Amino acid sequence: MRNKWALALVIVLLLGGVQISSMVLPSFIFPGLDQIWASFVEILSHQLSDIGITLARFTVALSLSLAAGWAIGLAMGAFRKTIGEFFTPAFSIMQAVPALSWVLLAVLWISDVxxxxxxxxFFISMPLIAIAVYEGIRNIDPEIVEAVDQFRPTKLQVLRMLLIPQSLVYLLMSVRSVSAFSLRILVFAELIAASTGIGQRMQVAQTNFQLDMIFAWTLVLIIVNFVLVFLIDKTEQRLLRWRGEAVIR
Structure with missing residues (x-):
């Protein structure tokens, strides 16, 4: 209940700040709430297809990243001295590459939008997921590993009964941060390397100096992100309901 009141207070303060700023500054620099709302309604009335295109791209890209990241992270945890030692520095290099470099390379290499x-x-999000899964496997309680070893299981049995369940927990826990980050990267990529989607629409608004439209598209992204977080929370609560939550008083 307190979280809802805090969220409501933050929203009221933000809206108030926007309205006050629009009254102090010219409308072409800081639009008022009425202009932003009119642009938001226009988006929902005439530009829903761009929202659908962005969400479709996001769903496919995130799904592929989750599948590949989970598989590679699981392999890294199961075979640390071979696959793990190879992919750890490889992912460190991939994460050091700026997002803009991936965008520019994609524009030069790939013609299909x-x-x-x-x-x-994929290449920005997948390493984050793989490393999260790998670190989750490395954090398995040593006492649990010793207890399992008492039964002399095969590598396949260890993978099925210990590593896969542990990796799935950390996979679900990493979805929240990775999905929000992936959505931001995707919109940024659309702004530079696409002719459709939310990012491209924001680029057009920026070119035409339509700040009200930029604010409206930002509002769309905020709503999408809230819905995404809500769905992820519900999924975590359902699939990880056996995990306790520590409360510090």
Missing amino acids: NLRIGFIC
């Missing part, structure tokens, strides 16, 4: 956007999101 959807493949281009998928390439960018």
Whole structure:
């Protein structure tokens, strides 16, 4: 209940700040709430297809990143001295590459827009997921590992009964941060490397100096992110309901 009141207070303060700023500054620099709302309604009335395109790209890119990241992270945890030692520095290098570099390379290498956007999101998001899964496997309680070893299981049995369940927990826990980050990267990629989608619409608004439209598209992204977090929370509560939550008084 307190979280809802805090959220409501933050929203009221933000709206109040926007309205006050629009009264102090010219409308072409800081639009008022009425202009932003009119642009928001226009988006919902005439530009829903761009929202659908962005969400479709996001769903495909995130799904592929989750699948590949989970598989590679699981393999890294199961075979630390071979696969783990190879992919750890490889992912460190991939994460050091700026997002803009991935965007520019994709523009030069790939002609299909959807493949281009998928390439960018995949190679930025997948290492984050793989490392999260790998670290989750490394954090398995040593006492549990020793207890399992008492039964002399095969590598396949260890993988099925210990590593896969542990990796799935950390996979679900990493979805929240990775999905929000992937959405931001995808919109940024659309702004530079696509002719459709939310990012491209924001680029057009910026070119035409339509700040009210930029604010409206930002509002759309905020709503999408809230819905995404809500769905992830519900999924975590359902699949990880056996995990306790520590409360510090």
